[in-house]
Amino acid sequence: MSRSGADLALLLLGGFRGLVDAATEELARRGYQDVRPVHDFAMRAIAAGADSASDLGRSLSVAKQSAAKTIAVLEERGYVIREPDPRDARRKRLQVTPLGFEVMREGEAVFDELRTRWEQRLGAAEFARFEGQLATLVGAAPVRFDTPGWIAGDLDGSA
Template sequence: MPRSGADLALLLLAGFRSLADAATEELARRGYEDMRPAHDFAMRAIIAGADNASELGRRLSVSKQAAAKTIAVLQERGYVGRDTDPQDARRKRLEVTPLGFEVLRQGEAVFDELREQWQRQIGSAELASLEAHLTTLVGARPVRLDAPGWTAHDLGGPA
């Protein structure tokens, strides 16, 4: 019996959650127990140019207040800092710190390891086929990493 469209959507979401949860757990084992997927989205948005709470909120589809809370959490943890804007000394711009870049690199390495695990489970050809089909269906760049929208409720929440 064929699956429904809703079943397909939930299966795809479960695949994402499986990878994201496993990556979060592995990052915790590597010493980044305070890192969450929403923090990754926020730091990538900052790298892409969201240099204040208003812009971060727009890019993440959350309120300015939620973005400010996320910024405070990331600053407290040392992943994000503020620097003086070279065009306006009164303005402070957000920037990802070296520690923030390191945790992003670690996260990328973890996702590569998780992909390798999936490859061992289903085989190289099957995983390549899955990726090719998904690329055909959703495009080569299906999600803007700086605008998760539907995961925004995680922003600024408890570690």
């Protein structure tokens, strides 16, 4: 049975959504009920150097106001803090806290477990082939941090 290109896109999106939803549910079971996918994107961008709302907005391709709201939630939950900038006392910079890094590591472990489940369903050889083919089609580079903005259609930062 031949599928359309739109069906392929929906299958890939369905796989992504299924993994993310399962990871979010598992993190909740492990005590992190307040973590959402955008929080992980934001913490990774902050850890990579996005140390202000403007920087985070650019990294995620979302409006500065949206980035500021995400930062407020992450601060409230103890995942990020604002620290004085050692180069400019007037400025505060964002830092991921040890709890934030713990959540990211736990999330990575959950995704590894979910990957193992998929591998068990298909068999090791077939799954390795599937992953290899997918990497050939989409490239081996990880998804960029701007995925939240891309999903929302806010690539120009105007939303």
